[in-house]
Every structure is written in structure tokens, then in C-alpha cells.
């Protein structure tokens with residue numbers, strides 16, 4: 001899929017599945033983590049505009065609803081900070097207005113932060129600031145749902161995973177990796193994405209399924225090296241979410 005240029009774009013079936021997983025995961029993660037920690041973070045690193053052309057909610061709204069509509073809401077007493085990061089100005093503006101319209105009065109334990117910036121730099125800065133405030137990383141659920149292979153470095157995943165209670169929900173962008181694997185201008189991005197140069201071996205694998213599996217397994221291995229301990233995602237499938245904690 002080519003990245004859309006309009007502020008909002010049509011919803012596709014794989015996004016519906018991704019949103020269902022996000023919703024049910026957040027509904028479980030929030031009360032479980034809230035019982036042990038006074039403050040939690042949700043980072044939507046590639047937040048988008050918050051809605052699709054048809055009006056269906058995007059991941060930031062789904063995450064907020066998972067808390068605000070939660071049947072155990074009154075038992076979720078932790079402070080929950082939602083950070084919505086987005087590179088595109090029209091999309092972050094759209095999202096900001098949408099959240100203000102849909103949630104005119106947020107519960108007192110919920111804070112929403114809108115960050116117009118790029119994922120790697122913004123998450124690094126955010127985690128540095130939080131570490132200064134609290135001397136250790138907070139439990140975090142981070143959704144990493146990019147359109148391509150740039151700006152979602154393995155080093156950033158390692159920063160999130162520095163807290164063993166943190167979880168990553170990653171869309172593994174196989175079709176972009178496969179397309180850009182022989183494009184010289186994307187070599188640095190792929191080095192950062194995988195956190196190693198070994199992805200180049202995938203260029204020599206002729207069989208499509210084996211190549212896909214190679215890239216997927218390498219990425220999984222690198223996440224484990226970065227601190228991920230458990231794997232809860234599907235097998236190698238194009239653009240399907242990978243969930244590691």
C-alpha cells in the first residue's frame with residue numbers, strides 16, 4: 001500500500017483487525033497494570049488523524065475509549081498519560097480537535113499529550129524527560145504503526161523495553177522492507193530498523209516465503225536482544241501487528 005497524502009484515508013480490513021487487537025489488549029492491560037503502578041503511559045508513535053474517511057475511529061480514539069468506556073473504569077486509579085505522536089501537521093491538528101470534541105471532559109486521572117514530531121526523536125526525548133522526573137522508566141504500552149521503514153529504530157524499541165513491564169505493539173512492514181531492500185537510499189533506515197546489518201542477507205533469498213520469514217525472524221531476534229521477553233503475535237504476515245513485551 002502506498003502512503004496516503006490526504007489527512008484521513010479509507011479504512012481497510014487489516015486495519016480493522018489491528019484495531020480489534022488494540023482495543024482488547026488495552027482493556028486487559030489497563031486494569032492489570034493499574035493495580036501495581038501509580039502511573040502508566042500509552043504511546044501511539046504513529047498516531048494518524050484519529051479517524052478514517054468513513055468516520056471510524058483511529059488508534060488514539062480506540063485507546064482512549066478502552067479506558068474511558070471500561071467497565072472497570074472506577075478500579076483504574078493510576079494516572080494514565082496518553083502521548084500521541086504524529087509527523088504530519090494536518091493529521092496532528094485533526095487529531096487534537098477530534099479528541100477535544102469527543103472527550104470535552106477527561107477523567108481526572110487521564111492526561112493527553114499531542115506531539116507533532118517524528119517517532120524516534122520524540123520517544124527518546126519523552127523517555128529522557130520521564131526518567132529525569134522519576135529516575136526510572138514507567139510501564140508503557142507503545143503502538144508502532146508506521147507507513148514505512150524510516151524512523152522506527154531498534155534502539156528506540158530498546159529504550160521502551162528498558163522497563164520490563166512495557167509492551168510494544170508493532171506493525172511489521174514487510175512489503176516496505178521487501179521493496180526497499182535493494183534501494184541504496186534506504187540502507188541506513190533498514191540498518192536502524194533492524195539494529196544490525198544482517199538484513200542484507202535477505203536480498204539473496206529468492207523464495208518469497210522464505211525471504212519474508214527471514215526478515216521477520218531477524219526482526220524478532222533483534223527485539224529479543226533489545227529486551228523483549230515474550231512474543232504474542234502472529235507468524236510472518238504482511239503488515240500484521242507483532243506484539244512483544
Ligand SMILES: C[S@@+](CC[C@H](N)C(=O)[O-])C[C@H]1O[C@@H](n2cnc3c(N)ncnc32)[C@H](O)[C@@H]1O
Nearest residue numbers: 046047048058059086087088118119145147151
Ligand atoms: C499507518 S498510519 C497510523 C494509523 C493509526 N495508528 C491508526 O491505527 O489509526 C501512520 C501514521 O504515521 C505518520 N508518520 C509517518 N512517519 C512518521 C514518523 N517518522 N513519526 C511519526 N509519525 C509518522 C503518518 O503521517 C501516518 O499518519
